[in-house]
Amino acid sequence: MSIIQSIILAIIEGLTEFLPISSTGHMVLTSSILGIENDKFTKLFEICIQLGAILAVVALYWKKFFDFSKWQFYVKLMLAVVPALIFGKLFDDLIDEHLGNPAFIATVLLLGGIILLFVDNWFKKPIFDEEADITNITAIKIGAYQCLAIMFPGLSRSAATIIGGMQQKLTRSLAAEFSFFLAVPTMAAATGYKLLKFIKEEGAITSEQVKLLAVGNIVAFFVAVLAIKFFISILNKYGFKYFGIYRIIVGLTILGLLATGHTLSVV
Incomplete structure (x- = not known):
């Protein structure tokens, strides 16, 4: 992987992480198109x-994330992340296998897009619009939705948890905000686990690899700052419909390319 390739992947990640269109799916497919080795x-x-x-x-x-006077908020996040930690550990190898299959990811993108066309009509009467309204049990239930995104690359972690929140009677904006916060411990744990596993299997991480990770994280951070603001405004104004249409187009395009003999499998 070159620096340019790492920057392209980081831009894709920053743009898609908080959109309900699957950042993992887009990065895997981008890696395939760029010919990045699936090592x-x-x-x-x-x-x-x-x-x-x-x-x-x-x-x-x-300000809200570091408001330590509301310790219950951190308890909810820790409880919500538990299902994904357990599920991710149990099915780690199966998940990696699915990550290398563009047809699988494209199918999940397509089916997930169809679901998003109807989500706004399913949850029209939210009850809760404040973080304090989220109980510990509700937090665990929302966290369980992350397991779907872990098992099905291309589904979208943000889509799964936001829909999970809306199913628990949260408003779209509150469900999105909790999804954002939940991503912090989830991805911190996933990063730590993958990094330790890599070092254990490979013996060490090279200086070049550290540089690529540093560049990727920095680029992804700044792009994501802009994407979050964009997503909230679009979600509040239009809901999930247009994201669903986008997913369907992308999914059908990829499946069409694969069906006509184009190679998108990761080398």
Whole structure:
């Protein structure tokens, strides 16, 4: 992987992490198009730079994120992240297998897009619009939705958790905000786990690899800051419909290319 390739992937990550269109799916497919080798470092890179994008949440919402007087908020986040930690550990190898399959990702993008066309009509009467309204049980239920995104690359972690929040009667804006906050411990844990696993298997991480990770995280961070503001405004104004249409177009395009003999499999 070159510096230019790492920057392109980081831009894709920053743009898509908080949109319900699957950042992982877009990065894997971009890696395939760019001809980036599907080795252990590429998989590590695709996970680790998500942390850079996630830290944009901390920067934008730092007053709320570091309001230690509301300790219940941190309890809810820790409870919500538990299902994904357990699920991710149990199915780590299966997840990596799906990450190398563009047809699988494209199918999930397509089916997820169809779902997004109807989501706004399913949850028209939200009840809760304040973080204090989220109970510990509700937080765990929302966190469980992350397991779907882990098992099905291309589904979108943000889409799954926002829909999970709306299913629990949260407003779209509150569900999106909680999804953003939940991503911080989730991706911090995933990054730490993948990094330790990589070092254990490879023996060490090279200086060149450290440089690529640093560049990727920095680029993803700044792009994500802009993407978050864009997403909130679009979500509040138009809902999920246009994101659903985009996913359907992308999914059908990829499946069409694969069906006509074009190679998108990761080398």
